[in-house]
Amino acid sequence: MEVLQIMEDFRFVVNESIRLGIEYNITSKFKLRSLVYPQFNKTIYSAYVFTAVWKASAILKNYRKAKKKNVCVKTPFMKRRIIVIDNQRYHIIHNHLKFPVRPRQFVYIPLNHHVSEILSKLDIKLGEVTLTENKVSISYSKNVSRKEPKGYLGIDMNLENATCVDETGKITVIDTSKIVSTKMKYREVLSHMTRPDVRIHKKIKQKYGVKQKNKEDTFLHQISKEIASQGRQVIMENLIGIRKLYRKGNGQGTRFRFRLNSWSRFKLQKMNNYKLIDCNGFPVIFARPNGTTSKCAICGCKLIPEKRRMMRCPTCHVIVDRDENASKNILARGLVMLGYTKPARFEPDAVQDEAMKQFKDVEQIAPNLLVDEPST
Ligand SMILES: [Zn+2]
Incomplete structure (x- = not known):
């Protein structure tokens, strides 16, 4: 099929651009484009040369970033067959995606009801389309008004x-x-x-x-x-x-x-x-995840592990579930990040009830765990 052939050519252009980019050490995508375009505008429909170069320069950027950390990084190579179409080259007409395979010759791909309904909304700005052998991804952006969180x-x-x-x-x-x-x-x-x-x-x-x-x-x-x-x-x-x-x-x-x-x-x-x-x-x-499980949500002390995913605080003398404790710590950290200074720690009273309940549970499950141990 013609589209498959374009996918093959697209991959070829991307990989050639990567090769040239590494060989001549080109970091600017515009420089890479002016080097690649005259060579390949006959191989593939010229509009796709641009998107192929953008793709290659994105891959090269990641490659250079990875190489700074690790010298032994493999030279990148695009294995998948894809086509990237920029938003000037395709149209959505009558629930179909219309894109060119060569000048004035188009291919139509039917879109399902859900997709065409979303894309028909007025406040949507369409981005580029990526075609693979069995998938079409249409990117879009839209403005969302910020609501006040309910909690x-x-x-x-x-x-x-x-x-x-x-x-x-x-x-x-x-x-x-x-x-x-x-x-x-x-x-x-x-x-x-x-x-x-x-x-x-x-x-x-x-x-x-x-x-x-x-x-x-x-x-x-x-x-x-x-x-x-x-x-x-x-x-x-x-x-x-x-x-x-x-x-x-x-x-x-x-x-x-x-x-x-x-x-x-x-x-x-x-x-x-x-x-x-x-x-x-x-x-x-x-x-930040450090210590969310191991520190007490009430006082911040280091917890001592008990049986059945329970943790004991040596200062507050409570036994809590480690997951609940961790989620409370995460919530408290998030609130600090949001600028709340007050509820960084849970109010002891509010949580004591909860913790006491846990305490009772443990009492029923394993009473011998609760024999008075020296607090540190
Ligand atoms: Zn504590």
Whole structure:
């Protein structure tokens, strides 16, 4: 097909631009364009040479940034076949995306009802379109008026749940164990499956991968929609570096690492962020994660771990759930970032009730844990 041929050419131009950019050490995309354009405007429709050069210069920028940190970075190469069309070259006419393959010759791609409804809104500004072999992504921007947050919500994400606490101290636990168990199940199924032909095996693996990803995405969309619809300012942990904790070579088992890396906390953060901006006009606030679990939300002392995910504060003499404690710390940090100085720590009275309840629970579960221990 003609579009596939253009995709192939597009990839070729991008990779050639990368090569030339590295060879002549060009950092300006306009300089790169004037070098590349005369060579390739015959190979591919000239409008796509520009977008290919923009793409290449973006890749080169990332490459140079990575090279500063690590000298052994591989030379970049675009593997996927795509076309990037800038917003001057395509039109949306009668629920169809119309774009040129060569001068005065167009291809039409039908758009579904949902997409055409969103794009028909007046306040939308269209950006560039990216076509891959089985996907069309249309980027757009719109102005969202900023609403006043109805409250604040601190979220601590764990392996099997996400614990949310609002400004009144009310705690809601969102169960995410479904994601982990689904992923483990697919892993189990695939581990028993053997096919003599590698290509068939790969295909089956891909099929299960897509299924599992779809399930996860649906679930995450449900969670993030519910969170965003509350109209509260969401505060989450900054998770940069979390994967380092469970990497190969850390002396942990494969199964353990798989479990802990199994669900995409980043994806939930991303979804939360864009949905919150879309609904309310303010983004998620990311707080520093250091010590949120290990420090007491009431006094700030270091907590001592107890059984069943419980933590004991040696100063306040309370036993708290570690996830709830962490989410309260995250909320408090977020409030400080927002400029509130007062509620940086939870009011002892408000939380004592909550903590006392926990205390009772532990008393019922394991009374021997509560034998008076020397406080430090
Ligand atoms: Zn304390």
